Amino acid sequence: MILRKRVCLILLSVVMAFGYAISTASATRANVTVQVDGKNVTFPDAKPYVEQSRVLIPVRFVSESLGAKVDYKKETTGNKVNRTIIITQSDKTVHMNVNSDKVLVGDKIITLDVPARLQQERVYVPLRFVSEALGATVDWNSSKSLVSISTGAVVTDPEPVPDPKNEFGWKPGYNELAKELFVNNAKVSNGKFTITIPKDATVSYYPKNSLKKTVLTPGKQYTYALKEGQGSLSIDLIYPGKPESEHYAIFLDGKGKEINATQSVEIQDVVVSGNNGKWPVEATLSEVVQLAESL
Structure with missing residues (x-):
């Protein structure tokens, strides 16, 4: 129950560790693994990547891994299309609009360094925006490109982190x-x-x-x-x-x-x-x- 009540705050905290640890990273797609209490978060299609020294993730999969409900709304007014993501868990609610750097968490507005955006039919958010969360610990392991999110649960058997040698890439000079x-x-x-x-x-x-x-x-x-x-x-x-x-x-x-x-x-x-x-x-x-x- 404690985990569920804190889910939105945890979602808003995932990125803080990334923002500083990856500040020198290049603006390219990174092979990033995300774990919640030692369990790998599955990204079945669109994957986390790095843009302008910020790691972005498909918000749905991390949210659902923490037990939250994610709703997507699309409204068209004339030539304008508004896309909104609503994350709810217990008494917490998060509203975010695609292509906006403003996120409404309860009745508080948070400004993102990189706006939420739509890519490959998934809404991405910068991990840094999940800073200032209460009750969650976020660690970044640069050697493994691993984000570890801890909700306080005891982890006795963490899942293995994918081996970088199996990750898709290109031979230098052949792309x-x-x-x-x-x-x-x-x-x-x-x-x-x-x-x-x-x-x-x-x-x-x-x-x-x-x-x-x-x-x-x-x-x-x-x-x-x-x-x-x-x-x-x-x-x-x-x-x-x-x-x-x-x-x-x-x-x-x-x-x-x-x-x-x-x-x-x-x-x-x-x-x-x-x-x-x-x-x-x-x-x-x-x-x-x-x-x-x-x-």
Whole structure:
């Protein structure tokens, strides 16, 4: 009960530790892990990232991990669209408007350093705004990129922090194709994957369990229904004078090794395989798009 009554204050406290610890960080997407009482917070699509030396998180997942209810309201007045997030728990209420730096906590207005914003259909808030909270402890481990939120509960068996070597990234000097491929290009919508082939890339479609391939035409748009057994795309960009190419595989059945091992009736994402310079890595398309946007 104490945890529930403090949830909104805890939400408003998560960021303080980040604001100072990451003040020198670059304005790029960070591989950040968030834990509440030793339990990893799951971000199924949009992930935490760094912008202007501030860590931003999808507010819903942290809120719900603390037992809060999150409501999203969208109202259109003429050409203006107002989006509001309402977080409620016990007698505490938080109102925040997308693209505004003002947050109403009960009857108190708090000013954010970075406005709440909508990205990948999720509302992000800066962790720093959750400063001044009572009853919660927030720690930042820079070596592990880990935010630890403690509500005072005894933690006897904390979950392991993801190994950075498994996190998606790019080999130094091999990311030109990423921008053309994943920024305002490859996307999933209504159970279908759509992509326009970059002009300098070599792209082939491989059916499931077959070495027979179809070479795709640069500049042409292709659409594939996402379903079990659909196959994959192999994508390469050759760098003249360099020993390696920039390579990706996109699995159109929504799987690919360990990611998305269980599926809902409708596949909501695809899996991208790449190389972060040291290890083969995989991530969902939504994660890779967010990373590519920060390049």
